[in-house]
Structures are given as structure tokens and as C-alpha cells.
Amino acid sequence: MAEELIVNPCLQFQPYFDDSTSFLLYAPKPGSGMKYLVVKRDEYPNVFDVFLDLSASRFDFLDPELDLDEADRDLLVENGVLVNSAESPELPLFSCQLSEFDPFQGDFDLGSLIAHPGIRFSPFDLGNFHSISQELHISPFSASVWIRDDLTGIEQGIWLSDSDAEVVSRLTASRSPNFPIDIDLARRLISAGILIDPLELRRVSQLRGNEIEVAQAKFQKDHYSVLKELFPGVQMRAMQRYYRAYVANGFMPFGDDQVERRYREHNEPFARLLQNQFASLMSLIAGVDVKLSYVYAASYVGGSVLAPHVDRKQCEYSISFQVDYEPEPPSGISPWAIYVTPLLGFDDAAARGETVTLAECERQAAAADPAAVNLANGDGLFYMGRELIHFRNELPDGHRSTSLFFHFVSVDFEGPLD
Ligand SMILES: [Fe+2]
Known part of the structure; x- marks a missing residue:
């Protein structure tokens, strides 16, 4: 009517x-x-x-x-x-609340814990209300605390109630809290990683350092590698909530030249915020200083096929970051593999400035034995998409897969970045 x-x-x-x-x-x-x-x-x-x-x-x-x-x-x-x-549609805003973390259940002594060395408190601020919500698509409605991982450079934001913000604002990075903290709040601060045992922090850092070394070696050899659990599960659920609502409310256009059946957005604001955080990790894995080119958010629906292809020059170094897969796989690992195989003759084609045709990629992929990469939500595939043919087979009906593609180029790249 x-x-x-x-x-x-x-x-x-x-x-x-x-x-x-x-x-x-x-x-x-x-x-x-x-x-x-x-x-x-x-x-x-x-x-x-x-x-x-x-x-x-x-x-x-x-x-x-x-x-x-x-x-x-x-x-x-x-x-x-x-x-x-x-x-009528409504713009969803990302937030991951402290209350979403299940309280830590073990024994602990508050005096032996420290505030995470990478914490940064962001107070509630009416002054940046508009820019935070419209330009970053994150919630401006309360204070937040950001925890930066020293090795990966990735920050996770945790939104705080007024009373929790009052406590968290008094924490100093790497220091033990010198004031009492309510036991229930302390349990949540521990499970969110805001308060941490220094020995546990060292153990986790060593594990991550080892994983990065392995990924660096694999990347040097094969031009791709995977890093797992780049964000904890609570953060991934918050991202799933955001992207599901973002797509359902109609904010992503449907279909593009490459894939008919995917919602997608070039430089989607929240993905762009994340991409900034991934730049130093991309440099670390590739062993090359990189800068951001663009980011692409994509939510594939049943029937999607990603034909074998190689990427354009704005995508020299890329990360395919898995956000969501529905229905949720029992193992947590997406059954929808990305296949990768080296492009034969890449150096010759690059030297001649040629674009490799889709038909050639298809031919090579059919003749090769591509490696299947299956990611869990929160995992990232780091790859050189100009040197590796990559593709996905048809996504089954009723399934949906959401990924973010962070693209980077060498710092000395001079062409357009979009
Ligand atoms: Fe690609």
C-alpha cells in the first residue's frame, strides 16, 4: 500500500x-x-x-x-x-562488548596480573560520534579499550559499560592494577585479555612468534601461507553479527564482474579499519614493506563460483580473511576450499607486461594439482595473487561464506591503488 x-x-x-x-x-x-x-x-x-x-x-x-x-x-x-x-534499513555498527566474554573460571591473584602491554583506552566522546559511526562503522555509544598484539600489530576493540570504563581507564599498560577490582569484572577482564599473567603473555607470544616464522618460510617457498586465529572467537562472532546485518539491511551491492552471486563492497569502512591493522603483519610474512591498496568485502551465496584467475597489480600481496560460514561447520573449518597453484610462466608474462587470460588460468588449473586451503573463521590466507592461480568451486545451495580481501602493494608501487 x-x-x-x-x-x-x-x-x-x-x-x-x-x-x-x-x-x-x-x-x-x-x-x-x-x-x-x-x-x-x-x-x-x-x-x-x-x-x-x-x-x-x-x-x-x-x-x-x-x-x-x-x-x-x-x-x-x-x-x-x-x-x-x-x-526500513538501519546501518549496523560493529561492537564487541566486554559482557560477551564468559568470565574466567580459574583461580588467580590480582596482584600478579598486569594490564596488557598493548592496551589503549578510548573514552566516550560526543565530538567524534559522527565520524566513528559513519566513516568506520563502529559503535560510538560507549567507551572502548583496544588491545594491540605486539607481534601481529592487530588490535581488537572491546566496548565497555560506563562503570567498567571507569575501572579500565585507570589501568596502565604493563602494570599491575594498584586498586581493588570487583571479582566478576576482573574475571571478564582476564578472559578478554585486558588483564593477563605475564608468564601466560610470554607463552602466547612465543607460540605466535613460532607460527609467524613457519608462515614466513612457507610464504618464501610457496608464495602463500596461513595464520590461524588472528582474532578470538568472541570478536569473530561480533564481526559475523555486523556483516550479517550489513548484508541483510542491503548495504552491499549484489554481483560484480567476477562473481555473479556475491554481495560485495569495495573499501567497506569496517574492513578498511581492519586492513590498516593487517599491514605490518603482511610486511612481516612477505618480508617486504607494503602499503594498502584496497580492501574488498564479499559475502558469497549458494551457487557462487570463483573461476581460476590471477589478480591485477594492485593485489601483489593479499590476505583472504575468513569471517563467517553458514551453516556453521561442526569442525569450525570452512568446507569451501580456496585452491591455489603457481602460474607457470609468470616471470615471462610479467616481463612482457602481459595480462594472463582467464582461459589460460583455467587451462593451467585443470592440468595442475592445486593445493586446497580451508580456513576457520578468524584465519587468514596470505598469498601472492599475481603469481598464484586461485579459485573456488561452486558453493552449495543454502550456504553462505563471508570473507575480507586485504590487498597490498610494495611501498614503492606508483600506480593507482583502487
Ligand atoms: Fe583473486
């Missing part, structure tokens, strides 16, 4: 500087993905006039019943500009 329709609260209006006779409307359409509609004055005169007029004030002043005819309404519903008021 037309009277239930409202203008999508997330609608964006974009004029064209070189063409005053058209503009772009785009909006997330729940269940369908981001929709883009070019409105040309010649083609849709009434929609053009009404929305140009509203762009100077507010789109929610529109009365769809009075201002539009039925054909206009159908067009705008189809393109997500008008939505049913009960189904």
Missing part, C-alpha cells in the same frame, strides 16, 4: 557536476543489496523534479501518495528509494 511507503532513511542523492539534467539516487534495499538509480529529466520528469526539489530540504518531506503516480512509486520501490516503513 502506498500509504505505508516512506523514503528510505539511508537514501543518498548525488548530482553530476557536468550534467544538470540527471542525478543518482542510491539506497540499501533490505534483502536485495545496494541499488543505484540514475534519474534523467527526460526519462522520469516528475521523479526528477520532486527529488531535485527535496534535495534542497529533506527527503522525508515526500508524500509518496500525493507527490508520485503509481508508475513512479513502482520504479522507486524497485530501486529501494521507497521502502515499507516496517522494513
